Amino acid sequence: MKAQRFIQQHQTQLTLISAVLIAIGYIGKYVLDATVVYNGALILASIIAAVPIMMHAYQALKVKVISIELLVSIAVIGAFIIGEYNESAIVTFLFLFGSYLEQRTLTKTRESIKSLTEMAPATAIVVDGDGHEEEVDIDDVDEGDHVLVKTGASVPVDGKIIDGAGYLDEAVITGESKAVAKTNGDDVFSGSILSNGTVTVEATKVGEDTTFGKIIELVEDAQDAKSPAESFIDKFAQYYTPAVLVIALLVYIFTRDFPTAITVLVLGCPGALVIGAPVSNVAGIGNGAKRGILLKGGAVMDDFSKVDTFVFDKTGTLTLGNTAVSTVKTYAADADLALTLVARAEQLSDHPLGRAITAYVAKQQLAFEALNVADNETVKGQGLVADIDQHHVLVGNLKLMTANQVTLSAQQNQDLADVQATGSSVVMVAVDGQLSLILGVSDVIRPGIKAQLQALRDHGAKHLVMLTGDNHVTAQYVAEQIGIDEVHAELMPEDKVTYIKQFKDGGQHVAFVGDGINDSPAIATAQIGIAMGSGTDVAIETSDVVLMQSSFDALVHAYALSKKTVINTKENILIAIGVVVFLLIGLILGFIYMASGMFVHEFSILVVIFNAMRLIGYGKLKPTPQPQAAKLSTSGR
CATH class of the missing domain: 2.70.150.10 (Calcium-transporting ATPase, cytoplasmic transduction domain A)
Known part of the structure; x- marks a missing residue:
């Protein structure tokens, strides 16, 4: 055991020693004309490099796995038997050197993930x-x-x-x-x-229960979650490796050419095929982690890439979940006075609409806190009445205006209808018996979301759906503003699950995007559940993808990244299979030999690794241009 640990810990040094001995051997042959030095150095290089390879082959055989290392070990023994020490030395060195580069490159792709644990x-x-x-x-x-x-x-x-x-x-x-x-x-x-x-x-x-602790655990688990491509390759390798052994045996039986049979073993190693899919997935997951996008493994990446239907919650997802004054219709000669009076009146109330109005007036840098309130009364179902700074102020709905003989002109009635048509909650303000303001208060649609939804379409989304518990008027208004294809409103959480099941039964591949709390049943039902939120427990545990920024830019990037990662994986598989076919054809036609074939084989491993590394820097997040925010309603006052 100690010897095995020593060899594993010093495999890089053994690779370097092997390279030095090979160099000494060729210097001995071509510079010193000393065959003894040549053979001795190459034999020693072969033995030193073969030890860790054979050790790994033995460990795999103990668990009944026929590994790539076994192919190389048999090939090296065969090369020794036929006296091709240069072949055995070069094959073992290239194999170890390829393993070294593979580990270095894999480590690089994991740096963004490893940095998370170092920040703890x-x-x-x-x-x-x-x-x-x-x-x-x-x-x-x-x-x-x-x-x-x-x-x-x-x-x-x-x-x-x-x-x-x-x-x-x-x-x-x-x-x-x-x-x-x-x-x-x-x-x-x-x-x-x-x-x-x-x-x-x-x-x-504290500890592992913190949001940060859960993120680290999630990303580490994601690295080990295999995609369908990886699972297929694992099964393929189990049958492929014994098949190569059988082919090499048949080559020897029919040709009696032992060197050719040994070369078949070497060139048949599916190294690039085995490493291609995992390195793509790790690079893709690392890319997302750097941007606050947590993807739970290769299987999620593969499923996400197939999504054609995005289903959205409204409040907190398509909207920011913050009520704000969206419309101001002014009819008073002194609009600032009317705004300060209504803000002072709303300070007497704890209604959410009142808080939105006082916040709006404060942003206008209008002072209202010092205004004197002589009297005030709340009228149930209508609003409030107050005497402020020698002005009689009415704040409420149309019923309050009518009850206090405040009449509306034709234009004012049209303005009221226009604000109501947007689904906004309406607050009417009368000062000294005259209508002074009509205010629309609503939730805020995410800035730039229309362009971001179009970006999802550009990357392959075919159907965008809104499922919301809000009223039909508000939901339809939002859908028209941002370009949603289908709207279902006034739904309970179980109703959202029903719709998602209907979409799935219709053959659609569904991603549900919500806040990860009240929408957790829908998130769990969809093929891909996406949580928009800053890492709540339910969001992290229930969803397949967590967008820590609650950003649609991140959603678009995650969708595009999943498709790019799957394409990258397929590219790597194609490269690996193509190289094996090329080598075997080259062997048959006589222009590929053991050393040159091993060089091509190891080079193919580097090609698939560097191809996967392109994912690390994929898709610089560019904020979508932020147009003026549209608004939508909350519940009526």
Whole structure:
């Protein structure tokens, strides 16, 4: 066992020694004219390089697997028998050198994934009840502990800020390097970097349970999840390797040409075929991980590439989930006065529409907090009435206006109908008996989403569907604004599952895109479940793809990446099979020999690896041009 470990740990050095001995052998023959030096150096090079190969072949045979190393081992023994020491030395060296380059290249494709684990904090500063600070190992932090994070440090836990404020770089979670302002009560994630400030965080999740811990586990598992192409190749290799042995035996039986039979063994090694699919998938998964896109393995990549129907939740997916003032119709001589009066009146209410209006007026940099409220009354089902700064203010719906003898002109009635037609919630404002404002309050459609949905179509999506619990008017308005093909509204979660099953039964390959919480049944039902969200537990565990940025740019990239990765895998398989066919034909026609064939064989391995490496830098994320955001309604007031 110790000898095996030593050989495995020093395989690179053995490869180098073998190369040096081969060089010495050829110097001995062609420079010194010393045959003894030539044969001796090549025999020694063959033995040194053959030891790790034969060791791997033996280990595979112990578990009843006929490996590529077995083919090479038999070929080397055969070369020794016929006295072709140069062939045995070159074959073993090229095999080890190819293995070395393969591992180096695979390591490179995994760098983006490995960097995740290196970012994981190892220690944390825990603050006790008396304010004493102690640096402890991350495994010793418990839920509920208070953890101090200083400028430049990594947040070691998931939790809430209970003291302090600062800007955090959450690129490790979201893939977005822009610093995010955080203060008391805000959530923070393990692995985020505090760019400035000092904060104290109450731990809610620690260790492997943190969002960052789950991401690392997810990506590591994804590397081991085989695609259909990989599974096929594994089964193919199990039968292919014994077949090559049988062919070599038949060649010897019918030709009695032992060197040719040995050459068949060497050239028949399916090295490029075995490595081609896994390296493509690892490179593709690594590409996604760098951009905050988590794809759960090669099988998911393959399924995603086949998607032709995208089904979307609305709120928080096609929209930002934030209510905002979308329409302002003004009829007062002093519009700013009307806005400040309604904002001051809405401060008396905790209604979501009121919060949207006060936020809008605050953004206009209009001061309203100091206005004096003499009297106010809430009228159930209509709105509120207030006397503010010597003005009588009505804020509510048409019923409130009618009850207070506020009449609307023909134009105002048309404006009201136009705002209602968009599905927006309507807030009407009258000052001193005259209609002053009609405000439309709605959810915000994601900026640039129409172009992003078109990009999905450009990459192969054929059908875009919205399934929402919102009302039909709002849903239809959104669909018309962004280009959705089919809309179903006022649905419960189980209704969404029913529609997805119908699409699947109709032969469509469905991806469902939602927030990963209330939509988890639909995410689990679709062939591909995609969570738009910053890594909630349900999103990570239920979905096949997690978009940490909640970005449609990331969704488009993930879809295109899956197709590119599958194409890349097929390219590698074609290259590998083509090389084997070329070598066997070359052997039959007499222009390929053992050493030259082994060189071509190892070169083909490098070709498929470097072809896969193109995926690492594939698709620089370019933000879609951001047009002015469209709006849509929330529930009525």
